[in-house]
């Protein structure tokens with residue numbers, strides 16, 4: 001057999017923000033392409049103009065860029081099979097729909113929206129609440145199978161609006177081998193006569209996906225499990241168009257389930273349970289609804305990607321942390337589970353924490369700067385990097401640098417004096433006054449110099465160092481929290497440290 005170059009595609013419809021399940025589909029495509037030295041194509045499936053949302057395509061491209069999973073070909077960079085936007089390929093599809101009609105695999109249907117509505121309300125029963133246009137119903141409708149040939153000719157010649165529908169066999173077994181699920185079988189009797197070409201000449205998803213996968217020489221098609229019911233239509237189209245030998249290998253990826261229950265994880269679940277579901281912030285231009293994304297909530301892309309890889313896949317060992325290169329090397333579609341994978345935000349946070357620990361402090365600072373700006377705080381990136389280094393051990397999210405380090409950016413307004421009062425004394429007060437004068441004279445304000453002078457003075461005044469550290473911490477931070485206190489002092493610097501001591505003393509005395 002001829003060895004074909006691996007070509008995979010991610011084929012989103014630009015209808016809104018990108019769900020983390022979508023990013024996982026991107027990831028598995030990307031890993032497979034890299035592993036096989038193949039091509040990864042981004043194709044925008046925008047044939048349903050009623051669902052088209054402005055900005056969604058740019059958003060998707062930006063998501064791939066953020067995750068480091070960029071496509072080799074796509075609408076943003078072109079490629080040998082351009083255009084990569086289906087709306088721009090509109091003219092290519094009709095000939096294939098006509099070919100199907102000519103060969104008896106599809107037919108013209110002239111039914112008006114009113115006639116379709118009439119059929120639905122007439123056939124509706126409690127058992128079948130939404131009757132379909134199928135191999136039985138089509139006999140009673142107005143199409144080139146039910147009408148005399150001359151009538152069809154006349155309608156076509158008169159330019160009567162019509163669609164082209166696939167003629168699904170009444171009862172035929174269609175099967176294919178899914179890379180994850182193995183042998184999958186369907187009976188065509190349960191599938192309706194899907195529209196392939198709409199009245200305006202635009203193909204539907206079903207026709208466009210098959211034609212484009214063929215024309216773009218796609219060898220493997222990976223997509224969410226929700227597309228499994230469409231598979232028999234696609235398989236038959238490959239066969240009816242005479243392309244079966246070139247049909248890609250399919251893999252339908254398991255759903256990502258909500259943490260509480262078995263349903264598919266939706267954006268609403270995220271809103272309800274307080275975690276992101278979209279990769280990045282998304283502002284829906286139709287409803288103005290704003291949705292927070294993983295990126296802006298302080299997740300690192302490599303953590304996000306690693307977490308997604310483990311939603312439904314593992315390498316057979318206990319290993320959970322993988323670099324992208326390791327994933328490329330170890331990933332295999334056959335090891336993806338059939339069953340849905342429950343999303344777990346605690347686990348996502350754990351992954352992020354691991355990558356924050358490894359991350360360069362300068363990088364964390366750069367990522368944190370927009371958060372500071374939002375809060376109206378000014379600080380140099382260098383200063384923020386030092387703080388990131390001091391607090392990252394406690395952070396699951398980049399944005400939590402604020403929660404664990406806010407006092408680096410502003411003096412305390414209130415003090416946890418209850419923690420100090422019981423052991424506060426005139427001697428201790430004198431210690432801090434004297435020490436402030438000593439600090440003034442220090443030319444080196446390094447951690448060790450500060451700590452050394454603190455200990456020296458405490459010893460000379462006969463006070464236990466341990467009893468002075470807590471008040472000092474509360475002077476600097478306002479409460480019993482934060483990294484080691486001399487690190488805080490060193491970071492704040494001489495001027496600010498002294499200022500905070502002097503500001504706190506009256507509150508401690510009161």
Ligand code: GLU
Nearest residue numbers: 011012013045209223227
């Ligand atoms: N356009 C489909 C979607 O939005 C693609 C499904 C497929 O990959 O075949 O998910």
